[in-house]
Amino acid sequence: MSHPLIDLLAGGTVVFDGAMGTELYKRNHFVNICFDELSLRDPKVVREVHEASRKAGADVLTTNSFGANRYKLADYLLAERTKEIAAAAARIAREVAGRELLVAGSVGPLGRHASGGALSPHEAVDAFAEAIVALMEGGADFILFETFARSRDLGFAVEAARGLGAPYLPCMAFGDIASSLGGESIDEFFAPCLGAGAGAAAPLMLGFNCSVGPKQMLDNLQDFVPRSTLPVLAMPNAGAPQRINDRMFYMTSPEYFASYAKRFAELGVKAVGGCCGTGPEHIAEAARALKALDRAGAAGVAGVAGAVSLEVVGGAAPVECAPLAQRSAFGRALAEGRWVTSVEIVPPTGWDLAKTVERAKRCAEAGVHAINIPDGPRASARVSPMITSQRIQAEAGIEAVLHVTCRDRNLIGVQSDLLGCAAAGINNLLIITGDPPKLGDYPYATAVFDLDSIGLVRVAQRLNVGLDIGGKPVAPPTRFVLGVGADPTNLDQEREIERFFRKAEAGAEYAITQPVYDPEALIAYIERVRFTGVRIIAGIWPLASYNNALFLNNEVPGVSIPESIMERMRKAGDKESARRVGIETAREILDAVRPYVAGVQVSAPFGNVETALAVLAEE
Incomplete structure (x- = not known):
């Protein structure tokens, strides 16, 4: 399979960006609005998030389009602007990425489950296709199916991507154990992507994102990564959110997140990014740790526990704490x-x-x-x-x-x-x-x-x-x-x-x-x-x-x-x-x-x- 993402993986661990929604919230856009529409209404703030991720060292920028489908946008009376919103999200990301970085077109679940009978299979595939076409035309290099919980819903998304010839990367959301939020094992969940006859229509990678923090995701991937026939992407949350005075806070520090990015890479994960609660600061620490690890591996140097966190690779880096x-x-x-x-x-x-x-x-x-x-x-x-x-x-x-x-x-x-x-x-x-x-x-x-x-x-x-x-x-x-x-x-x-x-x-x-x-x-x-x-x-x-x-x-x-x-x-x-x-x-x-x-x-x-x-x- 020839694709820029595959080529990028050959050069070392690939760094995806962090959570778009988290950063938009930090910039005073609250959760009761349509974040996807900001690509039209406030493109400057979306561009700022992408620029911060690029500066942090991300290799892949993810479009602000997780909910840009006709059914989710209908809640904001924006269904008719689905293509416009998705295309704008891709264009902004592409402008920031240039040709040096890759752009992942984010596609989330529809918000209504075809697997539960709320939508017909045809309606589901058609809705996914509408978003995919707009993202690819706007400049996305591939489609990132994020935070899917059920294999049947993922199957409709994959069918849409394959029908359009769009390269895609599916991501599963874990439950508390090594199974999806819908209760399926990893193999059951990815069956629609890996079934007989997948051939050239196979995914670029297999991904895991959201729902759990770094430790839980690492634990859940221990058995799967060594036997996976495709490269694996891990994008955990910044730990579990804590409720303080009716507000939710993610407390995982960038250094802690980076320590797990390194552990993901040591397990064999080929790409690492972040989901809810992660920002450019987490990605910057992860990028430094991963690139230092890649250099050590290329030089054949056995790593020493904790050494990576003390290496200065651009910008400020931790020094050793006094005994x-x-x-x-x-x-x-x-x-x-x-x-x-x-x-x-x-x-x-x-x-x-x-x-x-x-x-x-x-x-x-x-x-x-x-x-x-x-x-x-x-x-x-x-x-x-x-x-x-x-x-x-x-x-x-x-x-x-x-x-x-x-x-x-x-x-x-x-x-x-x-x-x-x-x-x-x-x-x-x-x-x-x-x-x-x-x-x-x-x-x-x-x-x-x-x-x-x-x-x-x-x-x-x-x-x-x-x-x-x-x-x-x-x-x-x-x-x-x-x-x-x-x-x-x-x-x-x-x-x-x-x-x-x-x-x-x-x-x-x-x-x-x-x-x-x-x-x-x-x-x-x-x-x-x-x-x-x-x-x-x-x-x-x-x-x-x-x-x-x-x-x-x-x-x-x-x-x-x-x-x-x-x-x-x-x-x-x-x-x-x-x-x-x-x-x-x-x-x-x-x-x-x-x-x-x-x-x-x-x-x-x-x-x-x-x-x-x-x-x-x-x-």
């Missing part, structure tokens, strides 16, 4: 496996930090390793935790562990504050999503949540390798010790565990748990996450009274106190007796979990560090 032991004293203790202790002190609601600094000094004198500084716990307004941390480190002679939340800052503000932390010498971070304002004293305050904790860990990790959120170099790189939260008693344990894995994958090095009152729950949790290598620090909150226990159990997110402890606090009696029982209970919990954890963080109830130190007294 954990060199980033802070707290980090050194973790790296060396020493037992670490910290005390949590909440910043005051006023601006006077004198008492806070004195409490930190008392902890330092007692041999505590660090002071944990929460960031607006329970959505309260307090003096800046960053300033509090800076004062403590400067005046109390003890390191701070600064809590950083996603609630109050947009992405730019987050990066600015992180750079400020580095400038102030605050290197120990505990990154958490944060409590929404409605839980606090100011329920009408606006929650930002541009990121969740997973995304923020990735931002901080990028700074640790000398890259900002836009891929620009940061010199020198930051030296953050990256911690996250963990909730062993979360009611949705499967989601909690899955998120912990993603935090580890993003770069977390230690985790501090929510207050532990059920040692068995923590131990079971640790057994499930131990293999990640993330060091677990147990959160211990000595109860001050029965009322304090009631409040924590009912009003503080992530806290669950067993009835047996509640009963002990109820029977404790006066204030001093209750304090003593709270300390005894905390010590018992600490003794039970100590063999399983790397250290302990003890909260100072109502600012009383003597209570926290009493829990640690026998350490």
Whole structure:
């Protein structure tokens, strides 16, 4: 088979572009409009996306025509403009591609299933043919059938392409396992393309796109790629989207995406691109990694794990992250496996930090390793935790562990504050999503949540390798010790565990748990996450009274106190007796979990560090 795409494959791994819809959305075109029509109504923005993909290093540009068929366009009263819209999409892509790059004419499912009887086979084939003709006449080099879930629907699309003599590349959308969203195996799904007599009408490649992230797609392709008789294209999503305040965010970093692009190539995948959530930044990292890998292969050089990510191939590239032991004293203790202790002190609601600094000094004198500084716990307004941390480190002679939340800052503000932390010498971070304002004293305050904790860990990790959120170099790189939260008693344990894995994958090095009152729950949790290598620090909150226990159990997110402890606090009696029982209970919990954890963080109830130190007294 002679085709420019086949010729391109002979020169190494081919890079397709990322998601058109994601980029249009970023440019303030919202999902309730017809993205396909933008090729007519706002061709400049479509051209900008293609130009960004070309600059990123894509070899193939995909037209803005995924939904450009008569049935989907009918929802926008645009069915009669199908040919015009598809042809315009192809022309724009061709203008940007020139003759150096290839153009894939994107054709998605019709939106009505001929396989389900909504359309006749003739109607389905005719609708696909209409779009294909317009795309090829507009300048597409081949047709890319994207995100198909059923072989019968794909069969009608393939029939249309074959009838027109159009070269085509079919793509299957995976379900949760190595089968299509329609429940068919890979072989069953591609049967319409590979049946007897396909001959010259066979597809250029076999593709897989959308529905799953890089890891799931790689897992699903392990058995198929080595036995495929045709080259394979992989275009995963940027992981799974996360819902934050009714908005969906994809958190997969470009570096993580590129690491999987390399793994796809090592498996034998011949072309890699991106689907939902991926943009030029993901494609740029993937292109650098793949081209470096191709050069290493051509030179017969055995690759070293991680080497590709450190090679500078045009533009900014990551540098090596400083070893954990060199980033802070707290980090050194973790790296060396020493037992670490910290005390949590909440910043005051006023601006006077004198008492806070004195409490930190008392902890330092007692041999505590660090002071944990929460960031607006329970959505309260307090003096800046960053300033509090800076004062403590400067005046109390003890390191701070600064809590950083996603609630109050947009992405730019987050990066600015992180750079400020580095400038102030605050290197120990505990990154958490944060409590929404409605839980606090100011329920009408606006929650930002541009990121969740997973995304923020990735931002901080990028700074640790000398890259900002836009891929620009940061010199020198930051030296953050990256911690996250963990909730062993979360009611949705499967989601909690899955998120912990993603935090580890993003770069977390230690985790501090929510207050532990059920040692068995923590131990079971640790057994499930131990293999990640993330060091677990147990959160211990000595109860001050029965009322304090009631409040924590009912009003503080992530806290669950067993009835047996509640009963002990109820029977404790006066204030001093209750304090003593709270300390005894905390010590018992600490003794039970100590063999399983790397250290302990003890909260100072109502600012009383003597209570926290009493829990640690026998350490």
